[in-house]
Amino acid sequence: xxxxxxxxxxxxxxxxxxxxxxxxxxxxxxxxxxxxxxxxxxxxxxxxxxxxxxxxxxxxxxxxxxxxxxxxxxxxxxxxxxxxxxxxxxxxxxxxxxxxxxxxxxxxxxxxxxxxxxxxxxxxxxxxxxxxxxxxxxxxxxxxxxxxxxxxxxxxxxxxxxxxxxxxxxxxxxxxxxxxxxxxxxxxxxxxxxxxxxxxxx
Numbered sequence: 001x002x003x004x005x006x007x008x009x010x011x012x013x014x015x016x017x018x019x020x021x022x023x024x025x026x027x028x029x030x031x032x033x034x035x036x037x038x039x040x041x042x043x044x045x046x047x048x049x050x051x052x053x054x055x056x057x058x059x060x061x062x063x064x065x066x067x068x069x070x071x072x073x074x075x076x077x078x079x080x081x082x083x084x085x086x087x088x089x090x091x092x093x094x095x096x097x098x099x100x101x102x103x104x105x106x107x108x109x110x111x112x113x114x115x116x117x118x119x120x121x122x123x124x125x126x127x128x129x130x131x132x133x134x135x136x137x138x139x140x141x142x143x144x145x146x147x148x149x150x151x152x153x154x155x156x157x158x159x160x161x162x163x164x165x166x167x168x169x170x171x172x173x174x175x176x177x178x179x180x181x182x183x184x185x186x187x188x189x190x191x192x193x194x195x196x197x198x199x200x201x202x
Contacts, residue, residue, distance in 0.1 A: 008085065011091045015072035019096020022107055023064030024049045031057050037106070047106035047143050062112050069091050069116025076201035077120070087165035090117030094172050098179060109179040111147045114172055118154070121165065128157055141194030151176045 022045040024036045033053040036044045040051040046065060050058035072089035081089075097113040099105040119126030133150035137143060155170040162169075177184075186192040 006101070011072075011076075012088060015089045015092035016096040017101065018071060019093035019113060020100035020102045020107075021064075021068065021098065022103055023061045023068075023102055024108065027057055027061050027064065027102065028053060031062050033057060035146070043108050044103075046112055065097065065108070065112035066116035066119070068097060069113040069118075070120040073117055083121075083162060083164040084168065087117075087121065087168035090120065091168040091172055093117065094175070098175060109147075110172075110176050111143075114151060114176055117152060118169075122162060125154075125157060125162060129154055142187075142192055143194075144180055145187060148177060148180055148184065148187075163188035 022044045023044070028034065028036055028049060031053060033049075036042075036048045040048045042048070046058045046062035049061045069090055072093045073086055076086040076089045079081065094110050094113050094117060095105075097110050098107045100107040115126065115130065118129055128130050129150045132153060133146045136149050137146040140146070151173050154173045158166045158169040183192055
């Protein structure tokens with residue numbers, strides 16, 4: 001039993017360390033782009049890399065951040081672990097992205113890594129959240145609002161469809177919402193800009 005718990009703890013820590021690799025920072029360094037933490041929104045994520053360096057660097061960043069969520073979950077499923085532990089592995093990677101040990105605990109908002117986690121769980125979960133995100137984005141062109149609504153609905157999906165993962169996914173949802181507190185304030189004040197728009201709704 002003690003050996004099992006030690007193995008689980010080690011696996012969770014390894015997932016956290018994987019999540020701590022903020023893809024935006026090495027991608028921008030390798031492509032001789034400004035550090036995304038000092039440009040635009042200051043967030044080391046794909047959306048800010050898009051502003052700083054364009055589509056290709058943003059796509060590479062997005063892929064890297066999603067893989068951080070996919071790999072631990074797929075590994076747990078391949079080892080036939082329970083759904084709660086599998087979701088906890090994804091949560092650990094998500095926490096690594098938010099609070100990376102490698103970058104003084106100053107990480108991104110976690111949207112891409114969260115998408116990676118839910119797509120590696122039963123695929124309907126990833127499809128459902130992604131469709132909500134896409135629908136809101138097409139209506140508003142505001143990435144942050146799309147993420148807030150999509151991932152805000154995730155605990156509801158988890159409760160009815162994948163209950164063993166409810167607690168880890170709810171924690172992930174709450175943390176993601178908290179990381180977007182500035183975006184929420186901007187949305188309430190009408191100052192959050194969308195892609196191709198000066199202001200949302202304009």
